[in-house]
Amino acid sequence: MKKIGIEKINIYGCSLCMQQADLARARGKDPDQVVCDYLINTRSLNPPYEDNVTMGANAAQAILTDEDKQDIGMLIVGTEGSVDFGKPISTNIHKALGLPPNVRNYETKHACYSGVAGLDTAVNWLASDLNRGKKALVIATDFSRKHFNKDHEFVLGGVAAAILVSENPKIVEYELEKKGFWTTSIYDTFRPTAKHESGNNEVSLYSYMDALEGAYNHYQEVVEQPVDFDNYFKYNIYHMPFPGMAFQAHRLLCNITRSRKKTEIKESFEQKVLPSLRYAARVGSTYGASNFVGLCGLLKSAKDLQAGDRIGFFSYGSGAIGEFYSALVCPEAKAIIENLKIDEALNQRKEVSFAEYEKIENIRELSIEQADITPDFSLLGNWYAQHYAGKHYLVLKEVKDFYRTYEWS
Amino acid sequence: MDKEQIYAVVKKYILENLEDLQDSDIDPQKSMKDYGANSLDIIEVVSCSMRELKIKIPRSELADIKTIDELADKFLANMSAEANQ
Incomplete structure (x- = not known):
């Protein structure tokens, strides 16, 4: 039986974060107890010009060479936070990554199982030999919703993962x-x-x-x-x-x-x-x-x-x-x-205050299901200019009459 | 098996999983939360008790149970139903 597994892997933990202890203090809880109960030290946060599409694309772009992209024959994106009920975000990510046209793509949904649902399909496709030597790119990308003052406010956050599944596994x-x-x-x-x-x-x-x-x-x-x-x-x-x-x-x-x-x-x-x-x-x-x-x-x-x-x-x-x-x-x-330097990428996130957290979460929620959005790129002391500009991250440029336009920074 | 025996099994796992608690402290009319148990501790007491009593109830059906006594009743009802089948 042939070997099938992960050839490449990466995770993208957004560009902002907040200390769990700061949230606990703001909500009148014992910060040490909250950190100890949930084992979360910081949670990820997105500026308004990132969403599940950009997170997924940013996880994948960092590890894929041009040659890898030509070898991909299947793209599955798992999410429970799609930006559209019909058009799957796998198509947005397919375009952003510049993948070839002869790729089967779709989105999977099953709450937190969506990523493994995609993985299982990809693995089985390769095992069937119907892949004709091609590889599968599986992405899981999710971000929590706004839950101010709820118990589960302490278990929110977001992250995307990208895995290249092939007959040449190097990870597992x-x-x-x-x-x-x-x-x-x-x-x-x-x-x-x-x-x-x-x-x-x-x-x-x-x-x-x-x-x-x-x-x-x-x-x-x-x-x-x-x-x-x-x-x-x-x-x-x-x-x-x-x-x-x-x-x-x-x-x-x-x-x-x-x-x-x-x-x-x-x-x-x-x-x-x-x-x-x-x-x-x-x-x-x-x-x-x-x-x-x-x-x-x-x-x-x-x-x-x-x-x-x-x-x-x-x-x-x-x-x-x-x-x-x-x-x-x-x-x-x-x-x-070791070469991926995930810790270093997480260290580069901007730590926001509790007040900034409430502000950007309110802005993000207001943008949901809006026909027209122009994200404010100057927010948080012009974080875009400091962290994104020229670094080739995907961002949401605008939404016009529900059409979403993404561009690389 | 009667309710007393079921209660004894549940109590054994409460004592095993919650610190600084004596046998005599436990009042079946109270919730495990009253003794400092968090959701995860309660799940553990339920799981261990069901294993020993050889009961299979979806744990999700137990989420609304308020007291230790109600839990023992639920276990007893399940065992009686199994015995009658």
């Missing part, structure tokens, strides 16, 4: 036959309009755990051999609506295998899961990009990473679906991640 190679999934219909969190993000946090946490148990049990059935959880997976990456959730997910799988005390689970968590939280702690909620953000963090942070190490992944999408799948680390992975 997927175990094509090892995946388990589980579906139910539930209203846990959902987006009934272009502005609302509704739901019940507790129902969503409970549903996540149902899906994790269901998908992991299905994975074990599919693998057709007893899975010794502690030794089978060197690392585990879980969907992170907020990074703190990963501990609870790991706790469930540890206890399915053998009931154990919290301290023992904590030790296992620190060794096998904590490295994957590195970037989620800096962007906040990771939505559809979650597993890819976790993977970048793990490859960067893990101290004893070896080629062939098996990683267990869990992806969850509200609504709901869970998928448990696995992949093996490629020999080149560590060196490639």
Whole structure:
């Protein structure tokens, strides 16, 4: 069977951020407690001239050569925050990246599962041999909505991930036959309009755990051999609506295998899961990009990473679906991640004050579903001139009669 | 199995998962939140109890339960329904 996996990967954590502690203080909460509960240090923010299209394109553009672009035969973009109900943002990104015309493209939606839905389709397309040697570009791009003064204001943010899936994997190679999934219909969190993000946090946490148990049990059935959880997976990456959730997910799988005390689970968590939280702690909620953000963090942070190490992944999408799948680390992975300089890119973000956060979130919300928008490029001390100009980032130039125009900075 | 036995299992996992709590402190008419449990602690108590009691209820159906007593009732109802099938 041929090898299929990620050849290139990148994440884009926006150009602005806010300290979680600043938000906690402004909302009258104990900042240390809030940071400790959710394991989020900073959350990403976008200026009004960025959206899910620009985030996705900016994640991909940084890693694709002209040769890569010519080799792409499929582009799938996962999002739960599209800017149009008919035209998929994969077409906007296809144009911005200058991909060739003979590319199949579409958008996937399934809350935070959208990225892995795209990944699974891409992997299967390559496995089918119908790709004729072509590669697939999968992008997941999401940004939270405005939730001033709500409990879940502490688990917001945004990030995009781009992965090039090919028959020449250099990051991870997927175990094509090892995946388990589980579906139910539930209203846990959902987006009934272009502005609302509704739901019940507790129902969503409970549903996540149902899906994790269901998908992991299905994975074990599919693998057709007893899975010794502690030794089978060197690392585990879980969907992170907020990074703190990963501990609870790991706790469930540890206890399915053998009931154990919290301290023992904590030790296992620190060794096998904590490295994957590195970037989620800096962007906040990771939505559809979650597993890819976790993977970048793990490859960067893990101290004893070896080629062939098996990683267990869990992806969850509200609504709901869970998928448990696995992949093996490629020999080149560590060196490639080091060269990406993701930490450095996140360090370049402008830290905004709480007041600036409220201002730009209000501006962003006002622009939703408007026929005409001219983003203010002078905001935040002319951040565009300092950070974007001449650096080749995609930005939203204007919306005129609902037509969106993007340009490279 | 009767409700007392179910309650004993739930209580065992409350004590295991919440720090600084004694057996005698627990009032079944209260919520685990009254004893400092967060949503994730409650999920863990529910998951461990269901595993030991061999109950399979979607956790999402338990989100609206307010007290420890109501949780034990829900478990008992599920076990009775299973036994009658």
